[in-house]
Structure formats: C-alpha cells, structure tokens
Amino acid sequence: MEKIDKCLVCGSDEFTTVLTCKDHFLTKETFNIVECKKCGFRFTNPRPAANDIYKYYESENYISYSHSKKGIINFLYQIIKNHSLKQKFNLINKYKTSSGKKILDIGCATGDFLNVFKKNNWLTYGIEPNEKVRNHAVALYNLNIKDEKELSKLEDNSFDVITMWHVLEHVHQLDKRITEVKKLLKKDGILIIAVPNYKSLDADIYKEFWAGYDIPRHLYHFSQSSIKNLFEKYNFKVEKKFPLKFDSFYISLLSEKYKTEKSRFIKAFLNGLKSNISANKNKNDYSGLIYLIKNM
Numbered sequence: 001m002e003k004i005d006k007c008l009v010c011g012s013d014e015f016t017t018v019l020t021c022k023d024h025f026l027t028k029e030t031f032n033i034v035e036c037k038k039c040g041f042r043f044t045n046p047r048p049a050a051n052d053i054y055k056y057y058e059s060e061n062y063i064s065y066s067h068s069k070k071g072i073i074n075f076l077y078q079i080i081k082n083h084s085l086k087q088k089f090n091l092i093n094k095y096k097t098s099s100g101k102k103i104l105d106i107g108c109a110t111g112d113f114l115n116v117f118k119k120n121n122w123l124t125y126g127i128e129p130n131e132k133v134r135n136h137a138v139a140l141y142n143l144n145i146k147d148e149k150e151l152s153k154l155e156d157n158s159f160d161v162i163t164m165w166h167v168l169e170h171v172h173q174l175d176k177r178i179t180e181v182k183k184l185l186k187k188d189g190i191l192i193i194a195v196p197n198y199k200s201l202d203a204d205i206y207k208e209f210w211a212g213y214d215i216p217r218h219l220y221h222f223s224q225s226s227i228k229n230l231f232e233k234y235n236f237k238v239e240k241k242f243p244l245k246f247d248s249f250y251i252s253l254l255s256e257k258y259k260t261e262k263s264r265f266i267k268a269f270l271n272g273l274k275s276n277i278s279a280n281k282n283k284n285d286y287s288g289l290i291y292l293i294k295n296m
Contacts (some may be wrong), residue, residue, distance in 0.1 A: 001046040008174050008220075009230050012038035015045065021208045021215050024258040026059055031215045039229060042198060042221035050172040056217050057130070071179030073183065084246070089116050091192075091242065092161055095292055098162040098188045106181075107167030108145060111137030125159075127151050156183045163192040166288075169218040178234050182295065191236065191293040194244060195222045200287040201254070202248050202275040211254035212247075212287060224283070227291055240292040243279065248272035 006013050015034040023029045034045045048056060092103075093217050099124045108126035110133060118124045118141065126145035128134040134145050162185050171177045181191060196212035197203070197220045203210045213221060229240050249272035256264045256271075272287075279286040 002049045003046040004043060007036040007039060007041055008040040008043070009226055009233070010036060012036050014038065018042065019208050019213070021040040021213050022258075023056065023215060024209070024211075025214065025217075026056060029216075033213065033215065033221060039226065040223065041226045041229075042223075044215050044219050044221075047219055048216050053172070066183070074113045084244075085113060085116050088113065088165075088192075089120065089161075091292075092163075092190075095240065096161055096190055097294070098160040098186050098190075100186070101163040102159050102182065103163065104154070104159045105163045105165070105198070106151070106177075107164055107170070108137065108143075109133055111141045111143045111145060113163070114143050114145075115141040115164065125154070151180055151184075154184055157186050159184050160186055160189050161192065162189065165192075165194045166196070168193055168222045169195050169222065172219065173232075174220070178231070182234050182236070185295045186260050187295055189295050191231075191240075191295065192290060192295060193227070193291045195227070195291075196247070196251070197223060197285055197287060197289050199223045199283075199285040200248065200275050201278040201285070202252050202271055202287050205275070206252070206255040206259060209255050209259040211251045211258060213219075224289065226287070231293055235296045236293045237296050238291050241284060242290040242292070243276075243284060244288030244290060245276055245286060245287035248275040248279075248286065251287050 014037040016037060017032045018035045019033040020030055021033060023031065031044050032089060033042055035042045103117055103122050104125045106127045108114050108128050111126060114124045114126050124143060126143055127148055127150065128137065128145050131147040134147065137143055137145055162181055187189060198212065203212055224241065249269060252272040253263060253265065253268035256262065256268045275287055
C-alpha cells in the first residue's frame, strides 16, 4: 500500500477520514476515503501501489471489460452503453472546436466507443492497459489501440479530441497523465472527462455502499469543484457539464446489491429517480457528469 501525503489538487497535507468502504465487488478488503480539509478533494488513502492494483480488476465480471448480458445488472449496463454511444458521438460532433477529426480515447476498454467514430470516418487511436481486453478490441474492431506506456510516444499537439470515460478516477500518476494530455491536445482541442460525482443524492443515500466509490479501483472521488480546481492548475477551462442521467439508476441498483445482497430493482429505481430530480433542482449534482474541458 502507498500513502498519499499531500492533496493532489491544492497541496495541503491536512486530511480527515470521511468514509471507510469495502471492496464489495471483489476482495472484500476495506479502505479509507479521506477529504482534504482545504479544498474538499476526496481520495482513497492509503491505496494499492500501481504494480499491485491489477489484482483488483482480475474478474470476468468487471463490467467495463465485458459484453455480457447475463443478469439484470449486465443487461441494463449494455442497454445503457449502446444508447449512450450515439449520444457521446453527437455531443463531440456538436461541441468540438477544431476542424480535424482525430480522436484519442484513453482507457478505451473493448473499443465500442472508438468504433463508432471509426465508422464515421474519424482517425481513431486508443490506449488500454489491459492486454487481454486490448487484444480483444483490436480483433473485434481492427482499431489502433496501444498499451499505456505508448501514450508518451504519440505526437504532441495532434489530437482534436481526447476522451476519458470513467478513467480519470483510476489513474495513479494524476499529474503525469494530465500533463501528457495537455501536450497531445491541439490548442483548440477539447478534453472530455466523465466521472462519478460524490455530491449526488444517491451517493448520500448509500454512503459507504455507494457503487460510485468502487474502491480501491477508484483512487479519486470527484465533485464539480474539484474537477474545476484540478484542471485549472494545468491551464484548462471547464466549459460545459452534461448529466449522465442513467448513472443514478444503474449505480443505485448496484448499491442496493452491495447493501442488501439483493438486486432490489424498484427501490433502486426510486432512489435513482430521486437523485435525478434533486440534481435538476440543485446545482446539477447528478450521479455521473461529463465535463467538456477546453485547452487554453
């Protein structure tokens, strides 16, 4: 385990433990989530070292790597994923500011997102650290996907769009990753980040059982303010935010399973609905948010 001594957003060394959560998905180990007293950024501390984290992903059921429709959770995930792919494509086409069509998806998993862009005549590149998943995506879609260590070898100022869909919370070297993205993105390019939002009502309802924490795979736990503060350090500007409205339902269903060992669909649906209604009325604190970030 490695311990973080300073806040990665503001540099403060004063933290307080706000939750102790279990790895409900796999190992059943417990981990602490701490909050910076100065800026409110939350992170898992201590956390598995980079060379040990792989064992927390070693499951056929890790859903980001799966096309399985077995069971209600997998079935709903695949429906939501297929619906959201078109929405993501439309969002990027609408808001991209450069004239080019070159996209990099970091943490591209099974390549479904990149394949949509490939079919629409974009020049696509992917980064995926899991060799088995990477090879599967290449075989399935014939995509240009490389290992994470190849990221630093890509051409500077060459991408119109860089995306990280529920990936930033997994990155050990946060400063290095954002610096790399800064170098690779064109000056008029856009960065798209999607992360869970611990300020959502469903996070408050489920607390240590909230599936959006997903410790220790999630090393960081973001709010709207922490995303803004983090990227301003690197001369980025958060231009727009978009809700991931399906996330509250899916996360609530998974949280119900963690809390009660049952997939209580109706209660999860009602809590997901409450969360979205609350977010619509109060600061757009949806369970998951997409941030459109401009390179300055």
